[in-house]
Amino acid sequence: MIHPQIPLILTALLFSAFFSGMEMAFMAASKLQLELQEKQNSLTGRIITHFSTRKARLTATLLIGNVFALVLFGIGMARSLYPILTAYLPxxxxxPAVFIIIQTLVTAILALTVAEFIPRSLFMIRANTMLNVLAVPLLISYYILYPVVFLVVGAIRLVVVKLLKMEFSEEKPVFGLTDVDQFMKKSLYQHETEKVPEVDARIFHNALEFRTVKVRECMVPRTEIEAIEISEPINALRQAFVQTGHSKILVYQETIDNVVGYCHQLAMFQKPTDISSILTPIIAVPETMLASELFVKFVAEHRSIALVVDEFGGTSGLVTTEDLLEEIIGEINDEFDEESLLEQELQPGIYLFSARQEIDYLNDKYNLALPVGDYETLGGLILEMHGDIPNEGTIIQAPPFTITVLSMDENRINTVQLVRQAELTAED
Incomplete structure (x- = not known):
């Protein structure tokens, strides 16, 4: 015959496990996935989003439900253990004190194991799945407990606002930057066969990283800027537009460190007689400025180009709207980009690269693990390792790599040969 308290004990344990597990599921779930479900008009998604934006009501519902369940569990355990202890205890x-101690220990061990540790572990592993499956039972529990929840939340609001003089708001965003970042990183490495939301995880991830990118990481370097002296004849400017294919040409006075503006190719239709008559002012920004701040400045001031200056006020480079967008959506072939940069694998472990190739790109594509630092390109790495401007034929040892400078253009490194000794040794 089943003990009359067994149904009460099992029911109370089940509800306690439910409330404890749901609390853990809300903490461990991917908030962005839940928001995407809500946007897809999913019932469970709307329910979970409703609770996620009302943390106080959610917390009160789970805690009150768990307390009620544990109280009923404690009553059932006390009633079922008392006759057993009376019959078998010497x-x-x-x-009474011994009875209370034994009942408390047995009840606590059983409650912690069955109603806390096990459900929390299971709900943490499958957080989003559990939330989707149990969203409706949670909503039903909320409406059943609503009178008590309403009183508890009201009391908390009164204490926080009146006594502690703090702001109390139930409305919270479903997810923040941290949630989005974690979701995107997971999506980037998720197995191809798994079903994932149809979003470009790479672009979202780049957008999150964009808030920390400096202007110097996006700019066209000083040595690659096409510019003209302001005293040059207008025909020289016209020829510069034809030869470079650019729509904008920087204009300087005496030296490139004294840029006075730029000229747009459309201004040539005005039939100007000199460069100064069609000169457009250009804004200057420090190379340490955040790219996100410059992008906002471009949009607010309806600009698309800026001069980048170093700490001494000298010209460091040039940055355009396209350069900033490339940090988010990837490579854009704009007018300031070269057709292509040399990259060739002659044989396993031996490569020919343009010194302008970015370190991150080479590491990702060729799995090189080149050292990173305060430089963006392979040329920057060579200058960092060599400590001076190299000559043609200069060999730099950067174990396990041997880098040979093959060609130079005045003070600029053009082409290099990179040898990875580990692969050559393995082949031999």
């Missing part, structure tokens, strides 16, 4: 031990 007469010398049958004191």
């Amino acid at each position: 007469a010398s031990w049958q004191y």
Whole structure:
């Protein structure tokens, strides 16, 4: 015959496990996936989003439900253990205090194991799945407990606002930058066969990283800027537009460190007689400025080009709207980009590269693990390792790599040969 308290005990344990597990599931779930479900008009997604934006009500519902369940569990355990202890405990031990201690220990161990540790572990592993499956039962529990929840939340609001003089708001965003970043990183490395939301995870991830990117990481370097002296004849400017294919040409006075503006090719239709008559002012920004701040400045001031200056006020480079967008959506072939940069694998472990190739790109494509630092390109790495401007034929040892400078253009490194010794040794 089943003990009359067994149904009460099992029911109370089940509800306690439910409330404890749901609390853990809300903490461990991917908020962005839940928001995407809500946007897809999913019932469970709308329910979970409703609770996620009302943390106080959610917390009160889960805690109150868990407390009620544990109280009922405690009552059931006390009633079921009392006759057992009376029948089997030695007469010398049958004191109220002993009964209370034994009942408390057994009840606590069972509750912690079955109603806390096990459900929390399971709900943490499958957080989003559990939330989707149990969203409706949670909503039903909320409406059943609503009178008590309403009183508890009201009391908390009163204490926080009136006594502690703090702001109390139930409305919270479903997810923040941290949630999005974690979701995107997971999506980038998720197995191809798994079903994932149809979003470009790479672009989202780049957009999150964009908030830390400096202008110097996006700019066209000083040595690659096409510019003209302001005293040059207008025909020289016209020829510069034809030869470079650019729509904008920087204009300087005496030296490239004294840029006075730029000229747009459309201004040539005005039939100007000199460069200064069609000169457009250009904004200057420090190379340490955040790219996101410059992008906002471009949009607010309706600009698309800026001069980048170093700490001494000298010209460091040039940056355009396209350069900033490339940090988010990838390579854009704009007018300031070269057709292509040399990259060739002659044989396993031996490569020919343009010194302008970015370190991150080479590491990703060729799995090189080149050292990173305060430089963006292979040329920057060579200058960092060599400590001076190299000559043609200069060999730099950067174990396990041997880098040979093959060609130079005045002070600029053009082409290099990179040898990875580990692969050559393996082949031999």
